[in-house]
Amino acid sequence: MRNNVLNYLYGSITRCPDKLAFSDGTEGLTFRQVYDSARSVGSYLIGRGIYKKPVVVFMRKSPREVAAFFGVISGGCWYVPIDEEMPAGRIQLILDNVKSPLVICDEDTAPIAKDFVLHGGSTVLYSEICTTPADETGLARVLDSAIDIDPIYIVFTSGSTGIPKGVAACHRSVIEYVEQLSETLGFNSETVFGNQSPLYFDACLKELYPTLKFGATTYLIPRKLFSLPVQLIEFMNEHKINTICWVVSALTMISAFDTFSVIRPEYLHTIAFGSEVFPLKQFRRWRQALPEASFTNLYGPTEATGMTCFYHVDREFEDGEPIPIGRPFPNRQVLLLSDDGTETAPGEIGEIYVRGTSVTLGYYNDPERTSQAYVPNPLNTAYPEIIYKTGDLARYNDRGELVYVSRRDHQIKHMGHRVELGEVEVNVNMLPGIKLSACIYDAEKKKIVLYYLGDQTDRELTELLKTKLPRYMLPGRIIRLEEMPFTPNGKIDRVTLKKIYENK
């Protein structure tokens, strides 16, 4: 039985050892190279006695970083990806949470890692461990004692208290997800992925593991190209990229500038998107440019391993009509529950709860917040069963398709990332000279709008915030107020803030 994601890698290494597995357009690794490097890194961990522990991978996005992930797994540990784009303050919070015995760096990140508090852990350069002689006995022992409910990674997502939450997923969940997603989107050995998402989110599971499973190829597209539509498509054509799973804003960036009248993606036949609402005007341009391609809307919280629901776009939509999120992948269930824990009547709005193997292990080292979101299934009182409470509201349309409605709380989707506006506010409030702050989201212009009371100028404030928050969480508009509006029961009045903003 397949109980470890490494089984995928061991399959491809026998079928296509010399095929290109991962590339960023300049530097690439074949399956053989990925396999060898992973076993070396795994052997290094075994040699150090690091086993069943979180290992931080702090590297520039590259094929070598992917090999490092598989290396950590080969050693029987789970990887915690950290990115050089993350601000130092946030990285430190993550390190404080996982207390990893080891941080694997590259030449670019090692100087930055020196300044972190590692809680007794140490740093090592990837280049120094990726050729460690393979410890055949040790690697075999790790695989023999693998249990599929052991974690494979911890990825961090925004938390409203200002402390990010580490979602830990296990092998079983990832394998199940990879199988369902691959079947639904029709991946195979001819698939050439163009990866857009950062490697520190579960979004990249869509490319990394199917690549191993099928012996496919993934190009990690350089981030810069997502500002340069023509060059982006040239890159895709040069590398014969045929499958993309991108955030909507990356797709609309291309269609918005009439790029298709200059150049078209020649090989692209499978397009999946998600995390945000696709503006229909832009979506139609894509369909027009690639009438033969399949378009699939995906929905899912990180806590349920990658994506939960899918909808293959099979009809035209009226202006203002949302593209459904469809139905769950097989072997998982979506429950729409009302606040009293009962199922909602057909057509009514309810909160999405996810049930199945895809539900992750919980928030790492965080029992309190875990118990708030990973809850007993109220419809099953016969035995313990944990389901995930998403905080997303949805309803079924007349065709029986799920349609996303909104969030219950102040979480937003910004540039494909989940952002708790509360986390932005907590970080602003901690800055010197700030009395109070509140955020709203301008969904149309895709801007986080920050209101604050205090002595700082907006420029000083942005400078400081950059050391605390990742770029996608930085407010796009910062407005100083003389006084903050409050509701009668003393909460910040966000409705009034929205009105102030709209009337500007």
Add this chain to the structure above:
Amino acid sequence: MDQLLEILSNLHPDVDFEMEDRLIDDAILDSLDIVDLITAISDEFDVTITAKDIMPENFNSAEAMYDLIQRIRDEE
């Protein structure tokens, strides 16, 4: 030029746009910034910027953007 610098500093109050000349190459401007920026430039200067104009050499600095705007105006 002042008009352009004002658009830019509204977009990113923390960047010194009179000095920076690797805005794209160093990914100081990301894809959403580019979308916002081009929308703002198109409105303020009444020019049409299309995909083929969105090259690093046209957006790496405020000066390059200004030259691009002038060029498009001349052509139109």
